[in-house]
């Protein structure tokens with residue numbers, strides 16, 4: 013079995029008291045922190061830091077030869093990117109204030125209760141993770157490489173905004189923080205989740221759960237599992253999908269529809285990193301990265317009181333919004349080609365020719381169902397095609413109404429201070445605009461105008477005659 017180390021960086025425990033190092037290591041390991049290193053000779057610290065990727069230091073204040081104070085000074089000057097928590101046997105306010113002023117993250121008395129100690133360590137790990145991610149993000153964005161890496165090769169796009177999304181996702185790929193993916197239905201959120209899982213380089217599985225419509229009991233049972241006898245019919249213990257995703261990614265789709273009771277459980281899972289299988293009073297630790305997606309506006313759901321504010325804020329740390337296809341219409345031709353090839357392969361046909369005017373015609377269609385709608389249309393037309401060229405019947409059916417639809421949605425406004433154009437003038441303006449958009453292709457322009465091609469040709473002739481008079 014693969015052992016996954018958590019956190020990604022080393023936690024270095026420094027104390028001359030070996031018994032304290034041992035008991036602290038045990039406590040941390042029990043909490044799931046297994047990327048640990050101990051050091052009982054302060055003179056070795058500099059050597060360790062130069063060879064290991066240390067992110068958090070738990071430092072004893074009173075030690076012989078080199079004091080904790082001295083080491084703290086060295087860390088803040090030489091390694092300000094490493095988070096340091098001071099441990100001390102003495103509860104001295106002055107010393108605590110002094111250490112925090114010098115840059116320590118926290119000052120903890122060794123005899124403090126365990127919960128307080130663990131809480132501080134958890135906060136420090138969180139802060140360190142975010143600062144590492146910010147650093148990676150900055151480097152990635154500044155490198156400004158517009159290509160997409162192999163992780164995103166299944167996502168067809170030529171759009172710059174999508175490339176920025178990939179760069180962002182790659183930089184936070186190995187983060188343990190949750191990721192929120194938003195965007196209209198069919199824009200490719202699930203594909204993005206799959207690519208992000210690949211970019212995380214986690215060896216575990218990507219486990220997908222659609223949480224829409226799951227009542228709270230089913231949600232808990234599906235995710236957390238149950239112990240034997242937890243409820244009628246639970247005749248044996250069953251682990252949940254959180255466990256199955258260990259070392260990998262748990263992808264919760266349609267998170268905007270999660271029931272209020274399940275929202276509380278998800279928040280606890282993300283905040284505490286723990287969950288209880290149904291019927292068990294022994295918490296388990298989540299060892300998966302969580303990705304959630306929704307086509308809903310979570311900010312709006314939150315302001316309507318349908319989505320918990322604390323959960324919303326917890327999920328927002330890392331987020332990407334995938335633009336709808338109509339806002340990146342340059343992606344329509346390559347997607348058309350891609351879906352045609354995949355469909356042909358699946359249906360055992362040789363790749364088909366795409367009619368020349370089809371891509372540009374489709375670029376005028378708003379695609380309310382986004383890439384999923386385009387995919388379905390292409391599959392439909394590939395299955396209808398008899399010859400070598402892709403049949404356009406399924407496309408013609410949706411494109412027929414394009415001009416009428418757009419006209420109905422957008423309000424045409426005229427300035428109040430100017431006289432209205434006459435119907436003849438308006439129709440002339442429309443014809444000119446359609447010919448411009450269609451690159452003077454009459455059959456395309458006639459479709460935009462909702463008239464036949466001979467009717468358009470006649471109008472154009474009349475307009476020419478009228479204008480030459």
Ligand SMILES: Nc1ncnc2c1ncn2[C@@H]1O[C@H](COP(=O)(O)OP(=O)(O)OP(=O)(O)O)[C@@H](O)[C@H]1O
Pocket residue numbers: 166167168169195196197198199200201202203204265306307347350383384387
């Ligand atoms: N850029 C793309 N490249 C290739 N295929 C894509 C792309 N975008 C979407 N698809 C395909 O379109 C279909 C819908 O994508 P997906 O299921 O990822 O959308 P979604 O945003 O998760 O939708 P929903 O909100 O309804 O769950 C899938 O078959 C997917 O493979």
